[in-house]
Amino acid sequence: MFNSDREESEVVETWQRFAQGLLGVLALVGAGIMAHYYAPPETAGLEQQVHQLSSQVADLQRQQSFSATVVDDARESVAYIYGIYHVSGHAQGFRARVAGTGFVVAPGLLATNRHVAEPWYGDREVAAALRRGGSPVLEKLVAYFPGSPLPVNLETAVVATHGDLALIRFEATTFTRKLHPLTLSQTPPQVGDSVSVLAYPMGVTGMVAKSPALVYERLSSHPENADTAGELAALSLIRPSATFGHVGDVTGDKLIYDAPTARGGSGGPVLNLRGEVVGINSAYIDGFSGGTLGITAAELRPLMESAKRTALETAVKESGVRPQARHFTQNVSARTVN
Secondary structure (H helix, E strand, C coil): CHHHHHHHHHHHHHHHHHHHHHHHHHHHHHHHHHHHHHCCCCHHHHHHHHHHHHHHHHHHHHHCCCCHHHHHHHHCCEEEEEEEEEEECCCCCCEEEEEEEEEEEECCEEEECHHHHCCCCCCHHHHHHHHCCCEEEEEEEEEECCCCCCCEEEEEEEECCCCCCEEEEECCCCCHHHCCCCCECCCCCCCCCEEEEEECCCHHHHHHHCCCHHHHHHHCCCCCCHHHHHHHHHCCCCCCEEEEEEEEEEECCEEEECCCCCCCCCCCEEECCCCCEEEEEEEECCCCCCCEEEEEHHHHHHHHHHHHHHHHHHHHHHHCCCCCCHHHHCCCCCCCCC
16 A cells, blocks of 8 residues: 555656646747747848948949039030131132030130041041142131020130140130139049030031920021021020940040930030049940040140140230240140140
């Protein structure tokens, strides 16, 4: 009897220990479930990373896009250039018009292409006439600036010896004295950089095409000449177009980008995101949308120094005062113009 009661007591104790152990396990499982339920979800960290990534992408997009202010501020200093020239002594009486773009780089100075300042430059037909003894004569060269109803007379100041660049002097008027020169970038452009081209593609034809309907109906049949340009200026419709793209390559003094252009866009400024000039629009490759060609802005600096020296020498001759030699050598660049 005694032994039976003892065995029964041991069985009861064993079941009690088992029950306590089971309850402990259940308590741990319950605690785990509660902790998982009330703990912050694991996706919280992922959501934060996604948010930070989105902010960085938005910042990058803002950095890679042009602000309206940058383009508008530069636009006022970009002129439409119109000219007429002929070749004297040419048997067929060669006479032609020229249309292009220029932008203010210093007080009284426009930068443009040489083939705009000297329209016969690079023209094979004219070159043949010149070899036969003809002489190019620039009859007229004027600039129309946004906001001005009157043309401004131009004269060539200096041209590059081997490249398609030129500086043109424009007359000082009440209007032109208020024009702000565009800043040349100190940093060379890099492949992938965002750029904008401000120019007058298709010249008068392009400006008439984008004019209000009533103006378009009246001027669309007019010839592309100074009279039509004058009417557009009187209506404040002389405004350059802005196109946007990216730098595709930089080779020496050449800049290649995909911002579209057309005839009349030669000489327009190529701007970076800060509104600084990184190049001068000069040509495009037919049939290739990414083949717009420009000349790096660094090539303008020697021309600007040359123009300053020429202006100083002219002023000296007119005044009859001989300046100190240092005035002629100050800030002179020794780099070859290409």
